[in-house]
Amino acid sequence: MNAQTQPERRLLYSARGLSKTYSMGEVPVLALRGVDLDLFEGEFVVLLGPSGSGKSTLLNILGGLDTPSAGTLDFDGQPLPFADDAAMTLYRRRMVGFVFQFYNLIPSLTARENVALVTDIAERPMAPDAALALVGLAARLDHFPAQLSGGEQQRVSIARAIAKRPRVLLCDEPTGALDAETGTVVLDVIAQVSAELGTTTAVITHNVVIAAMADRVIHFRDGMVASIEPNLHRVSARELRW
């Protein structure tokens, strides 16, 4: 294959004119103002931009947690039916894994039981033990969250997100509460499970260093996509210097 040849990229998301206005009393807040964005199957993108620039709003709309005020969002060639709650529940349940800054684990359940909460309602899940093994926690199955470090708790939340074999993995500041070393391990796990499962993965971060891991870096400003940079020299999380 000639070095110039690009492998065919299959479009997974296509957003056109995506806007979101929140009404805070009298004053409308324009969180997104006309975002046009394509995301391709299997790619790893990092979303950068100042606080309040609309990154989380976009991620939540991509994941079906929030609805746009205007514009369209196609997923796999079909418009996402935001007005149809039942269809959106199925979409979230089958297609999307979320990882947040705070792990949102249930304290009274073990790691395995926290993951099983999701696999019990998924269509063709992996076993909780297998999901926990993928994130390097095969030896921590029966531990409760309080018996795990922050990084380990985040890895349980990643296992929970990927156990349903989602097509999309959406991570909102996944290392925001972690020190650099632990954050590196968590990013490494996210990159590895993304590659292994072939998910389309979007990671929001404040840490510009993390952008070096991405296939493309999407910069937000004032509710808009300010620029998109392809990253030709993607590095692993272990090579990042914080």
Ligand code: ADP
């Ligand atoms: P970022 O993720 O880049 O920090 P956000 O998407 O969280 O930005 O926020 C974009 C803007 O929308 C901000 O001004 C924020 O205050 C506002 N916003 C976000 N969510 C809500 C909400 N649920 N209600 C009202 N305003 C919101």
